[in-house]
Amino acid sequence: MDVEDKKKMAALAALDHIQDHMIIGLGTGTTVQYMLEGLAQRIQQEHLNIIGVSTSDRTTKAANALNIPMKDLDDVGHIDLTIDGAGEIDKHFQGIKDGGAAHEYEKMVAISSDKNFWIVDDSKLVDTLGHNIPLPVEVVPYGSTKVFRRLANEGLNPSFRMVDKDHFYFTHEHNYVIDLHLQQINHPHHLALWLAHQVGILEHGLFLDIVDEVFVGTDQGVKNLVPEREKRY
Ligand SMILES: O=C[C@H](O)[C@H](O)[C@H](O)COP(=O)(O)O
Known part of the structure; x- marks a missing residue:
């Protein structure tokens, strides 16, 4: 299966957990783009009252283009759920976020969130961090x-x-x-x-002890991985 299909599949699976009236942290990256498109579709079709909180200029632009209602991080009391991509995830569910160098904003949104989901294709899973990316x-x-x-x-x-x-x-x-x-x-x-x-x-x-669930697009469908540990923040 194509890597883009795996990303999309993971993104859409995470969206199943979105409920009306949620405040959602919107991550950054190519996988997140699929999530934004799916979210916009659900908002429109199901008339959901959802507020998005962006983690980058790129995401703000994409969310605005899709008419997803947005607020700044400072203007929301809390975030129910953040859905973001990841550069690498190791077997202990620790991650590196890299690509767009939006990690400062991404981390601020992540630690303000009740829950954090990561959406990835299976090439992002590694034994030890640092293997494929700096x-x-x-x-x-x-x-x-x-x-x-x-x-x-x-x-x-x-x-x-x-x-x-x-x-x-x-x-x-x-x-x-x-x-x-x-x-x-x-x-x-x-x-x-x-x-x-x-x-x-x-x-x-380094995003350590942050993620609550990982949605991985694979040839066999979406795998939902849940770490067994207490959060540290
Ligand atoms: O700053 C960028 C982020 O860490 C991305 O979420 C990460 O690199 C994953 O991006 P993509 O979904 O494009 O592989």
Whole structure:
């Protein structure tokens, strides 16, 4: 089965859990796009009163185009459910969110949500994080070469994310992204703690102990995976 079919299948399965009057966190990415289209259709056909909270400019634009009613994170008391994609998910249900470098907003919405669902195709499931994708860290431009050197000295194999050879990639908050090419993150909690203590680093793409259910599109249909653990936040 085509990877796009798997993404769509996962996105639509997660949407089955949406009920009237919910406030929904809307993640970012190509899988989320299918979810937005399905959500817009349900809102229209079932006359649902749903409010969306966006995690990126890209999602805001797509949601507006689909006439999904939206509010800012600061204007909602809580979020019932956030549905987002993921770059990688390991066997302990820890994740890396990477692609659009929207992870700062995505994490803020995620930790404000009663529940978090991730929608992915089965290529996103890995034994150990860092296998297929780098871990992004968002850094303030001021002094960023010093932060870069600190990361390199720790053996974290950093590279600045670039749009092209002369232009840095900017996040929503106009910060740089440094990608850490780690191949294998054996102790994600240790790494997350170390990164959180580094001056100049604003956020990183490790999403630990956040997800409540994962919907995985596979050749055999959608697998619904639920971690057995307490949430830490
Ligand atoms: O910032 C981007 C996010 O972390 C995405 O949710 C993640 O990369 C998954 O994206 P996609 O569904 O396009 O693979």
